[in-house]
Amino acid sequence: AQTVTQSQPEMSVQEAETVTLSCTYDTSESNYYLFWYKQPPSRQMILVIRQEAYKQQNATENRFSVNFQKAAKSFSLKISDSQLGDTAMYFCAFGNAGNMLTFGGGTRLMVKP
Amino acid sequence: DTAVSQTPKYLVTQMGNDKSIKCEQNLGHDTMYWYKQDSKKFLKIMFSYNNKELIINETVPNRFSPKSPDKAHLNLHINSLELGDSAVYFCASSQFGQPQHFGDGTRLSIL
Numbered sequence: 001a002q003t004v005t006q007s008q009p010e011m012s013v014q015e016a017e018t019v020t021l022s023c024t025y026d027t028s029e030s031n032y033y034l035f036w037y038k039q040p041p042s043r044q045m046i047l048v049i050r051q052e053a054y055k056q057q058n059a060t061e062n063r064f065s066v067n068f069q070k071a072a073k074s075f076s077l078k079i080s081d082s083q084l085g086d087t088a089m090y091f092c093a094f095g096n097a098g099n100m101l102t103f104g105g106g107t108r109l110m111v112k113p
Numbered sequence: 114d115t116a117v118s119q120t121p122k123y124l125v126t127q128m129g130n131d132k133s134i135k136c137e138q139n140l141g142h143d144t145m146y147w148y149k150q151d152s153k154k155f156l157k158i159m160f161s162y163n164n165k166e167l168i169i170n171e172t173v174p175n176r177f178s179p180k181s182p183d184k185a186h187l188n189l190h191i192n193s194l195e196l197g198d199s200a201v202y203f204c205a206s207s208q209f210g211q212p213q214h215f216g217d218g219t220r221l222s223i224l
Binding site: 033035037039042043044045047050089091095098099100101102103105106 | 144146148153154155156157158161168201203205207209210211212213214215217218220
């Protein structure tokens, strides 16, 4: 079974600054995917970024990028130029070969004006 | 043109009742899922359904039963509701190896 750990229950950042959310996971599988999902107060689950484990290159999506360290089983999310609309819960998720997701406990991010 | 739609969005009911939550996806995905998000925001997979193969998370009580009339629908039926069933339930769908698309969730409140 996989486990996903997000060690920061809450974080805050000033608007326009950069923030990094941490995520570590544990698995014995070799073929998997990693995701960051955002859940704003509206409770929608919105995909932020996705990383295939077999790819060494870190995924980027506009202001969002990841630092994927496979050997360390670490998958952190960096948000650059933080905006007020980035305020949300952020969930790290592990997707196995069967595409079932295991989520971390979430990090509540507050962007302050 | 909502991709994954769940109904109802809110469900308030008495303990002991039986209820269903419906989910439909128009993305042509092969696999559908149900997740439960508890009051502490923790999300946990309940079921995965692909080509009539059901994968059940072993921690899910057998009062919960998914029903799939076709590939585009995966409904969740819950018997004998208990206080601990209060949560937000999310339906999702995907193709293999692709990100899951989530519905907007159904908040179930048990009185």
